[in-house]
Amino acid sequence: MNKRGLILVISGFSGVGKGTIVRRLMEKYENYALSVSVTTRPPREGEVHGKDYFFISEEEFSAMEKEGRLMEWAGYVGRHYGTPRDYVFRRLDEGKDMILEIEVQGALQVKEKYPEAVLVFVAPPGAAVLKERLLGRGTESIEQVEKRLLRAVEEAEAMEVYEYLLVNDELETCVEELHRLMQCEHRRTNRNRELMEDIKLDLKRFVEGEQ
């Protein structure tokens, strides 16, 4: 098994349960870590710099973008959000599989720059379930929920960009599937060049030693 971590991009409709899946995955397995985004919006009450976000200025953000230090970025109501490359890569080097919970546009940017990233789309078992989950949060009006559903219709068009499709029917099953999927990705030959070289060398030396 290779030691370096993998980039895991996870997207899905609002309300599908991405956040819960990611939290549960990290609770169960040590080899995952969540990327911390940079943002130019001010911290909200209780938010911690370096944990919830890295809060930076528009100037810093702009510099990071120009210097290619953002893996992906997006603007939203006048504020900017992005994934800091150095932070993610440092943790990849430590062997962590780094989770980027981002939207379709960001996922496309990551795939373009880092084709080795593993892109997973999480879908609900059905639209009715999605609506129930959104309403179940109890934080949004019915109008907001309807808007999110309309958005899901649009986002669904981008599913084929992703490598894998998971259906979040039952949380624990979905988490296990995601974990197994990452374990399998670690087994890819193109991520095990060193191991293959070791196998070749071991065989050669052994055969030579025998003669």
Add this chain to the structure above:
Amino acid sequence: MNKRGLILVISGFSGVGKGTIVRRLMEKYENYALSVSVTTRPPREGEVHGKDYFFISEEEFSAMEKEGRLMEWAGYVGRHYGTPRDYVFRRLDEGKDMILEIEVQGALQVKEKYPEAVLVFVAPPGAAVLKERLLGRGTESIEQVEKRLLRAVEEAEAMEVYEYLLVNDELETCVEELHRLMQCEHRRTNRNRELMEDIKLDLKRFVEGEQ
């Protein structure tokens, strides 16, 4: 999950335990079936047509090859061996993941013609273990074993052609890894076009129905 089966090509050095892995995989899980090869060599005592091999004439073989009805083929000491496309595809349509236990040259042919095939290479945990396993069979002279090891050195060069590398350290672990790997492959978006269309349609209809 898609319903059509996948082509699983499994290769590995002689003595690595491919046959045992495949047998155990099929014992544990119903969704696998082993491809039956065609051959022009005569049946040996106890061999059953349609189970061990399809025994055919050189003329038939040649016709199959010309008509593109072989997924891969090879010659060996004046006899021919090949994987019959129709047999494999019929079982794929039935939903079976079809196992092709073939050598590197055949794997290359399959990959060229059927890029959707999943290619897995099984390596031993070490050359010394490989030798032990070969000797442990008790069916070959030390010279034959040495020849197989020399062959392994050559075959090792082709490992990177495969998508996945499994190390057969402990049988049950290796079988589980192989099974999980296939389960993950079934989750690929490009194998779930129908499911994705269903998700889109369900969302659209639901949103339209709500308005």
